[in-house]
Amino acid sequence: MRILSNKKGITFFIVIAILAILLIAITSYNSMLRSERYTMYRIIYGDNALIIAEAAMDLLQRIVEYEFALTGYERKNTYFKYEDLIKPKGEFKTVNFDSTKLTDVISNSDPIKALIEIFGGSSIAKVKKVEVTIDEKNVKYFGDVSGQSPNIVPNLHEKFGIITYSVQVEYYGITKTLNISKQIKIINVLPKVLRHFTFFIKNIPKGTDLNKILVDDSGVPINGKPLVLYNGEYNSPSSLSPLDQGMIFLGNQPASEPLILKMSHGDSTSGVGELFHLIRKFYLDKEFQRRYENSKGYQVGHTEYGVSSGMANARYFGIQTPKDLLSSMLKLYCTPAAPSPTRILGNVNRCYLRLGAYQDKQTNGTEHMGDMTFSTPATFTTAGVPPITEVDADTHGLLDEGGKLKPVTAEWIAKKILPDELGGMDLYNAYAEFMNQFIDYEPYNYSMLTPIKDKNGVDCDPNKIPDFKTKLFPSGSNSYGGNPAKPADEEYTGSDLRMLSLDEKYAIPYASYKFSGDKEFTDFKKLFMNGSQTDALKLGLATTFEGDIRLPQMTIQKGGMIICKKGNITISGDITADPVYNQTLAIIAMDGDIIVDAKKVDAILISLKDGLKFEPKNSLDISGTLAATSMDFDKLLTTGGKISYRPCQAVPTNDTNFYYASIQPDVRNWKVILDNDKK
Amino acid sequence: MTKNKSGGFTLIEILATIAILGIIAVNLLYSLTEQHRGTTDIVNKVISANYAKDVIDYLKAIPYSDVDSSFNGVEIGGSTENPKYKDLPKLVNPFERSVEILEFKDKPLCSGSNQKINYKIIKVSVKFDKNTNSRLTLIGTLMVDKFTN
Numbered sequence: 001m002r003i004l005s006n007k008k009g010i011t012f013f014i015v016i017a018i019l020a021i022l023l024i025a026i027t028s029y030n031s032m033l034r035s036e037r038y039t040m041y042r043i044i045y046g047d048n049a050l051i052i053a054e055a056a057m058d059l060l061q062r063i064v065e066y067e068f069a070l071t072g073y074e075r076k077n078t079y080f081k082y083e084d085l086i087k088p089k090g091e092f093k094t095v096n097f098d099s100t101k102l103t104d105v106i107s108n109s110d111p112i113k114a115l116i117e118i119f120g121g122s123s124i125a126k127v128k129k130v131e132v133t134i135d136e137k138n139v140k141y142f143g144d145v146s147g148q149s150p151n152i153v154p155n156l157h158e159k160f161g162i163i164t165y166s167v168q169v170e171y172y173g174i175t176k177t178l179n180i181s182k183q184i185k186i187i188n189v190l191p192k193v194l195r196h197f198t199f200f201i202k203n204i205p206k207g208t209d210l211n212k213i214l215v216d217d218s219g220v221p222i223n224g225k226p227l228v229l230y231n232g233e234y235n236s237p238s239s240l241s242p243l244d245q246g247m248i249f250l251g252n253q254p255a256s257e258p259l260i261l262k263m264s265h266g267d268s269t270s271g272v273g274e275l276f277h278l279i280r281k282f283y284l285d286k287e288f289q290r291r292y293e294n295s296k297g298y299q300v301g302h303t304e305y306g307v308s309s310g311m312a313n314a315r316y317f318g319i320q321t322p323k324d325l326l327s328s329m330l331k332l333y334c335t336p337a338a339p340s341p342t343r344i345l346g347n348v349n350r351c352y353l354r355l356g357a358y359q360d361k362q363t364n365g366t367e368h369m370g371d372m373t374f375s376t377p378a379t380f381t382t383a384g385v386p387p388i389t390e391v392d393a394d395t396h397g398l399l400d401e402g403g404k405l406k407p408v409t410a411e412w413i414a415k416k417i418l419p420d421e422l423g424g425m426d427l428y429n430a431y432a433e434f435m436n437q438f439i440d441y442e443p444y445n446y447s448m449l450t451p452i453k454d455k456n457g458v459d460c461d462p463n464k465i466p467d468f469k470t471k472l473f474p475s476g477s478n479s480y481g482g483n484p485a486k487p488a489d490e491e492y493t494g495s496d497l498r499m500l501s502l503d504e505k506y507a508i509p510y511a512s513y514k515f516s517g518d519k520e521f522t523d524f525k526k527l528f529m530n531g532s533q534t535d536a537l538k539l540g541l542a543t544t545f546e547g548d549i550r551l552p553q554m555t556i557q558k559g560g561m562i563i564c565k566k567g568n569i570t571i572s573g574d575i576t577a578d579p580v581y582n583q584t585l586a587i588i589a590m591d592g593d594i595i596v597d598a599k600k601v602d603a604i605l606i607s608l609k610d611g612l613k614f615e616p617k618n619s620l621d622i623s624g625t626l627a628a629t630s631m632d633f634d635k636l637l638t639t640g641g642k643i644s645y646r647p648c649q650a651v652p653t654n655d656t657n658f659y660y661a662s663i664q665p666d667v668r669n670w671k672v673i674l675d676n677d678k679k
Numbered sequence: 680m681t682k683n684k685s686g687g688f689t690l691i692e693i694l695a696t697i698a699i700l701g702i703i704a705v706n707l708l709y710s711l712t713e714q715h716r717g718t719t720d721i722v723n724k725v726i727s728a729n730y731a732k733d734v735i736d737y738l739k740a741i742p743y744s745d746v747d748s749s750f751n752g753v754e755i756g757g758s759t760e761n762p763k764y765k766d767l768p769k770l771v772n773p774f775e776r777s778v779e780i781l782e783f784k785d786k787p788l789c790s791g792s793n794q795k796i797n798y799k800i801i802k803v804s805v806k807f808d809k810n811t812n813s814r815l816t817l818i819g820t821l822m823v824d825k826f827t828n
Contacts (some may be wrong), residue, residue, distance in 0.1 A: 008688070015696065019703060026707045033714040040721045044728055046817060051735070056819035062796070063788075066826045108788045111798045111821050114781075118802055118819040 019468045049171035053178040056167045086659045089156040097132035131166040138162040182662040188558045198645040200627035225640020246645025517547020559583035568592040577602035584649040593606030727805035727816035752778040775806045797824035
């Protein structure tokens with residue numbers, strides 16, 4: 001009985017145990033299934049969060065791109081300080097965009113709200129945080145890494161780096177963060193050097209005759225058409241800075257073979273003749289050295305002075321007003337370390353300079369035109385630092401205590417360049433008075449290129465500075481001061497434009513968009529000419545083409561660079577600067593021609609290799625710069641035309657208004673190599 | 680008799696045991712079935728989400744201007760196939776996918792904003808049970824064109 005009773009108990013126990021095991025197994029199985037379901041839901045929720053994050057990221061990138069687009073010229077940035085972005089090397093710090101504002105605008109944007117509704121509403125999904133950062137650790141400066149042209153001092157404001165976007169989204173309690181990094185560039189969209197020039201020709205081969213055009217006794221060209229170079233006005237209402245005037249460079253002539261360039265001023269058909277001598281480097285006046293061997297380097301500035309053929313006709317040689325006197329200057333490049341290659345004889349302070357017009361008939365210098373053949377080239381040095389005249393009362397005396405002609409005075413120069421038969425001392429005195437007008441009205445010599453500033457750094461009106469003359473003339477231990485005024489533009493310090501090599505290191509590092517050539521110009525138009533005004537160009541950055549390109553008619557509303565790396569650029573329609581925006585476009589051919597087949601081009605034209613070609617049917621009319629390594633002057637002077645310098649393009653490198661920050665397209669090119677492909 | 684009574688189970692005992700086991704088994708089976716149904720459901724939702732994401736990825740690879748209402752429509756796995764999506768993995772029965780593209784032009788970025796943008800919302804829903812909306816996966820994405828101000 002007990003045994004049997006025990007058997008029943010065991011059986012019962014076994015049944016219970018089996019049931020328990022079954023229960024446990026099934027419960028575990030259920031738990032496992034539940035866990036798997038939970039995991040799968042987490043995956044789905046995470047995926048959904050990522051989908052929302054991707055959409056928010058898309059919108060965020062558009063917002064930031066738009067924000068960057070504002071750095072072109074508008075400067076109405078909301079999420080970061082533009083000034084922080086363009087700080088130079090040493091001052092630049094990590095830029096954190098305003099996360100609160102960005103999160104707010106993204107999460108409250110209509111598109112994201114609409115999207116979140118699809119996913120179940122704001123109680124289920126939300127954008128938690130948005131961040132955009134440019135870490136200073138990831139920023140490099142073009143001057144450090146891109147191998148700039150050796151003679152161009154790097155611009156330390158220009159940089160590239162990584163911008164990181166981060167979007168955090170929560171969906172059913174699952175939080176996902178999406179991060180994306182892209183490259184950015186922050187560059188100045190004007191060509192670094194040549195924007196300061198009206199006309200720049202790097203090489204003029206020996207023996208080149210630039211004086212192609214003959215004029216009659218009235219100054220009217222008999223053959224050819226002149227090129228008028230307009231360098232701006234010194235007394236322009238908009239600016240008093242001489243930096244607002246264009247420079248002219250005609251380089252590479254050896255000192256032994258001065259390049260004699262005959263010019264006339266005025267933009268009328270006929271003109272008043274001038275004579276200019278351009279030589280490669282200074283050479284010493286042996287007589288000067290003999291007389292003033294202890295002078296410790298009296299030197300004559302390189303800048304604008306000379307003889308006007310009209311000087312005998314007006315009180316000061318035809319100069320009626322200071323504005324007339326100073327309204328245009330032929331400025332040539334120079335630094336103390338590399339003296340100007342140019343010595344100019346002739347009054348170039350005129351509004352217009354006409355290249356290549358001269359009269360082949362010899363005159364006596366009183367007929368307002370022609371080759372002043374009586375004027376012999378002077379041989380004084382042109383180091384360009386000290387002034388050409390003294391400012392004290394004795395300056396205007398012609399002779400020193402020993403009865404010798406004082407060196408380095410306007411009178412002395414007159415003596416050097418004007419023969420006695422023209423008038424002797426009277427003429428020299430008049431000439432000195434004439435020249436001293438220049439000294440009175442312009443920041444002379446290097447000072448001319450380095451405007452005097454007040455304590456707040458604001459350019460001063462020279463005419464309102466009581467001790468202006470004193471400031472102009474350096475004081476110190478040497479003959480005319482141990483502290484010569486600083487060079488014009490420190491960008492060129494230690495450089496010589498004749499040594500300037502212009503290659504792809506110059507411009508290509510800045511290119512933000514690349515196109516194959518004209519076949520992709522449609523894409524270019526989609527990107528940069530897509531406004532309601534069909535010919536309006538809104539560039540704001542640098543683009544490159546690697547093939548021939550034909551530019552149509554364009555109205556520049558936002559400037560920048562169009563660079564053709566290989567091939568020709570044909571300008572087939574007028575390129576006009578919209579006066580409302582006052583922007584500058586640079587058109588650069590690095591390995592081809594720029595073919596101008598338009599009536600008017602408001603742009604900086606730079607041809608780094610072969611030169612520029614001109615269609616004879618059109619007279620050239622450029623508002624900007626024309627720069628080339630070499631040029632066919634025969635062709636140029638059959639076409640003729642006018643180049644007017646645009647002061648707005650002469651901004652200093654640290655001028656914040658011409659920097660543009662762009663987000664670079666992703667250029668990664670992933671390639672899968674299968675094992676079978678390996679050889 | 681006594682031996683027999685003591686050595687075996689009575690009919691009542693066996694019936695009670697069977698009843699208890701039955702109740703337990705039914706509950707367990709029900710639980711298992713439910714779990715299985717839930718798992719199937721989530722698996723289908725994963726598949727649905729993938730079908731939906733296929734469309735989103737497909738459309739986002741197309742230029743903004745080319746994505747239009749011609750991509751709208753309903754596909755039913757195994758029968759109706761939208762030729763616009765011929766490059767996508769085929770739907771299998773019982774999945775059913777519908778796409779709706781909503782286009783917005785010159786809309787303020789957000790309330791009170793001066794910035795206006797063009798954008799499109801791609802709304803994709805995938806069903807795997809035609810009889811109930813609870814078997815529906817609904818996701819969407821944005822395509823942002825540009826600011827238009």
